[in-house]
Structure formats: structure tokens, C-alpha cells
Amino acid sequence: MTAAIAIAFLSGFFIYQPLVNFGIVPSSAEGMSRQPYQALGHSLAGGILIAVFGFSSWVMHYLVLGPLNALSLELPLLLLLMWGWHYLMKRLFGNRPLIGSHLPFYFLNIAVLGSGLLLIYYTPDGILTALSRSIGISLGFIISNLLISFFREKAERGSFSPILRGWPAYLIVCSVFWLSYHGISLLF
Amino acid sequence: MRLPSESKQQLFIKNLFSENGLLFSGTGIFLAVAGTRTTEQAFFLGSICLALILVNSIAASVAGDIFRYRIPLWVMALISALMLAAVNAAFSVRLSHLPEHTRIIMYLLAAGPVAFSRARAFSHTTSLGRAVFDAAGQGAGILLVMLAVALVREFFGKGFLAGGQLFSRPPWPVLGTALGGMLLTALAMVIYRTAAWRGRK
Numbered sequence: 542m543t544a545a546i547a548i549a550f551l552s553g554f555f556i557y558q559p560l561v562n563f564g565i566v567p568s569s570a571e572g573m574s575r576q577p578y579q580a581l582g583h584s585l586a587g588g589i590l591i592a593v594f595g596f597s598s599w600v601m602h603y604l605v606l607g608p609l610n611a612l613s614l615e616l617p618l619l620l621l622l623m624w625g626w627h628y629l630m631k632r633l634f635g636n637r638p639l640i641g642s643h644l645p646f647y648f649l650n651i652a653v654l655g656s657g658l659l660l661i662y663y664t665p666d667g668i669l670t671a672l673s674r675s676i677g678i679s680l681g682f683i684i685s686n687l688l689i690s691f692f693r694e695k696a697e698r699g700s701f702s703p704i705l706r707g708w709p710a711y712l713i714v715c716s717v718f719w720l721s722y723h724g725i726s727l728l729f
Numbered sequence: 730m731r732l733p734s735e736s737k738q739q740l741f742i743k744n745l746f747s748e749n750g751l752l753f754s755g756t757g758i759f760l761a762v763a764g765t766r767t768t769e770q771a772f773f774l775g776s777i778c779l780a781l782i783l784v785n786s787i788a789a790s791v792a793g794d795i796f797r798y799r800i801p802l803w804v805m806a807l808i809s810a811l812m813l814a815a816v817n818a819a820f821s822v823r824l825s826h827l828p829e830h831t832r833i834i835m836y837l838l839a840a841g842p843v844a845f846s847r848a849r850a851f852s853h854t855t856s857l858g859r860a861v862f863d864a865a866g867q868g869a870g871i872l873l874v875m876l877a878v879a880l881v882r883e884f885f886g887k888g889f890l891a892g893g894q895l896f897s898r899p900p901w902p903v904l905g906t907a908l909g910g911m912l913l914t915a916l917a918m919v920i921y922r923t924a925a926w927r928g929r930k
Contacts, residue, residue, distance in 0.1 A: 564907030712915035
């Protein structure tokens with residue numbers, strides 16, 4: 542049991558986070574990963590939301606909508622769930638600028654919704670496994686965003702020509718991280 | 730930038746090429762990176778994206794032009810989610826034949842700025858005709874870029890061209906993965922920027 546939970550956490554960290562799994566690149570992440578301090582706030586806000594939304598969407602899918610045979614309503618309900626968590630986050634962290642200033646980016650965010658959907662479709666085992674994997678995905682999101690921002694801060698200004706700056710440089714850095722995460726994921 | 734003097738055709742062409750949403754500002758970049766494993770997947774997702782952009786722009790323009798009302802973002806997102814749920818029910822068999830994750834990527838359109846950006850930024854302040862041409866140009870531009878990226882990914886990553894197998898072994902299989910999506914989208918942006926830079930000179 543402990544091994545299954547540990548593997549769920551590690552696979553969430555290295556395999557099932559949206560960037561690594563199928564290359565989900567949220568538009569806001571490009572602008573927010575230019576400086577590590579900005580990236581820290583952005584990643585923390587996203588990471589907390591990914592963990593709570595991911596786990597609650599899994600609970601909603603398997604323990605509520607599945608038994609009620611109402612899976613066709615899943616997507617609108619997931620959006621409502623995301624807004625509910627977003628509202629709670631605003632109440633909790635609204636007066637803390639590090640996280641609160643980044644919350645508007647997460648009102649509608651593909652990384653958060655994508656993490657919830659990945660958790661639903663690829664974690665059918667049990668509630669503890671889902672919880673462990675959602676924490677893994679959230680930590681993976683925070684760490685990879687921070688690493689990308691450190692790399693971009695050092696490399697982008699000096700090493701890339703103006704034509705490569707911005708999105709192209711961000712995608713190239715993301716592809717390097719994708720390769721390294723993919724290499725580690727082959728161990729599982 | 731959009732000027733009131735620009736004709737509908739100019740709006741369409743501008744969004745298609747010189748101010749292509751995906752290449753110019755990165756709108757809907759997740760579609761080009763994640764939704765282009767095959768040309769079939771790219772066409773399916775790009776068409777749904779085009780339909781969503783059109784519907785949202787038409788609704789925003791009608792509400793703005795006739796009722797002087799700006800539709801809130803959450804209403805647009807909720808309606809888009811309902812439309813995507815209907816598409817999922819209607820095309821469930823076809824979706825099961827498309828590459829892994831296609832359903833998830835399609836669902837992500839409900840939360841992606843690509844489906845709402847034109848409606849929020851332009852359509853609600855203009856006439857219906859102009860909004861339709863602007864939205865059609867934006868959606869068609871994104872679809873074209875997705876098809877171009879998918880064609881190259883399929884050719885090098887799988888050895889396929891237009892549905893037929895060309896190579897028994899794909900020349901560069903890694904392009905079939907998410908890495909290929911990221912590198913080729915970056916390459917498309919570099920080509921676009923170089924062309925725009927030369928055009929200005």
C-alpha cells in the first residue's frame with residue numbers, strides 16, 4: 542500500500558504533470574517565468590490550486606458523478622469547481638501579494654483543468670493514490686516552473702538572439718525540461 | 730491593431746497571416762504543442778477551436794451591438810463547456826480513434842483564452858459582420874498553423890504523409906512526442922518572426 546502511494550506521488554511528479562505528459566503550455570506561464578520571484582508566486586498559486594482542484598475533481602468524478610450516471614455534465618461542473626476553489630483561494634490568500642497577485646491568472650487556467658482531467662483519466666485506483674498523485678503533480682508543476690525561470694533568467698537575455706526571445710526561447714527551454722523529466726520517468 | 734477603416738476582408742487576412750493569433754501572441758499555443766500529433770487530430774481540434782471562436786464572437790457582437798451588454802467571461806466559459814460536452818457526446822466514437830489525450834485537449838478549450846480572446850477584446854464593440862470575419866480569420870489562422878506543425882510532425886515522427894506511409898522507419902521518431910510539438914511550434918514562430926522582420930525592412 543505504501544509503495545503504491547509512493548509510486549503514485551513520484552509518477553505524478555515526473556509523468557502526470559501536464560507539461561511533461563503531453564506538453565500543455567499555459568499562456569500565462571511564459572510571461573510569469575521570466576524572473577524567479579514572479580515564477581515563485583505564480584507556481585505556488587498554481588500548485589495549491591492544482592492539488593486541491595485535482596483531488597476534488599477526482600472525488601467528484603468517481604464518488605459523485607459516476608454513481609449518479611451524470612458524467613456528461615462533468616466539464617461544466619469542473620469549471621464551477623475550479624471557480625469555487627479560486628474564490629476560496631482569493632479569500633485565503635488575497636491579502637498576500639506573493640500568491641494573491643497571481644490568482645487572476647487562475648480564474649480559467651488550462652494547467653489546472655488539465656491536471657484535474659489527467660488525474661481523473663489516469664488514476665482510477667483509490668482515494669489515497671489520487672491524493673498522493675495530485676500532490677505529486679502540484680509539486681512537479683512548482684519545481685518545473687521554478688527551474689524553467691532560473692534557466693530563463695540566466696540564459697535568455699544573453700544567449701538568445703532577439704528573434705528567439707519570448708515564446709520560442711520558452712518552448713526550447715520547456716523541451717529541454719521535457720527531455721530530462723521524460724528520461725527520469727523511464728525509470729518507473 | 731484593428732482600425733475602424735479596415736474592411737472585413739482586411740480583418741480576415743490580417744488575422745490569418747500578418748497578425749496570426751498563435752504565431753503573433755501565442756494564443757492557443759497549447760493546441761499547436763499538444764494537439765498536433767497527427768493531421769487528423771490537428772484538423773479535429775482546430776475545427777472545434779474555430780467553431781468556438783466564431784460562436785463566442787457572434788454572441789459577444791450581438792449582445793454588444795443590439796443590447797449594449799458585455800457577456801461575462803464565466804458565462805462564455807460555461808456555454809463553451811456545454812458545447813464541448815455536446816461535441817464529446819456526438820463524436821465519442823471518432824474521438825476514441827484519435828491519439829491519446831485528444832478528449833482532454835478538447836476539454837481544455839473551455840478554459841483556454843483562445844476561445845474567448847477575440848470576443849472579449851474586439852467583437853463586443855463592433856458590428857456582427859466585422860466580428861464574424863475577424864473571428865473566422867483568427868480561427869482559420871490557428872487551424873492552418875496547427876495543420877502545418879502536424880504535417881511536419883507526422884512526416885518526421887511517423888513517416889506518414891497525407892495518410893499514406895512513406896518510410897518503413899520514421900526519420901525522427903522523437904518529433905512524434907510532446908518534444909516535437911514544442912520544437913516545431915518554436916520553429917514556426919521563428920520563421921514567422923523572420924518573415925515579418927524582412928517584410929518591415
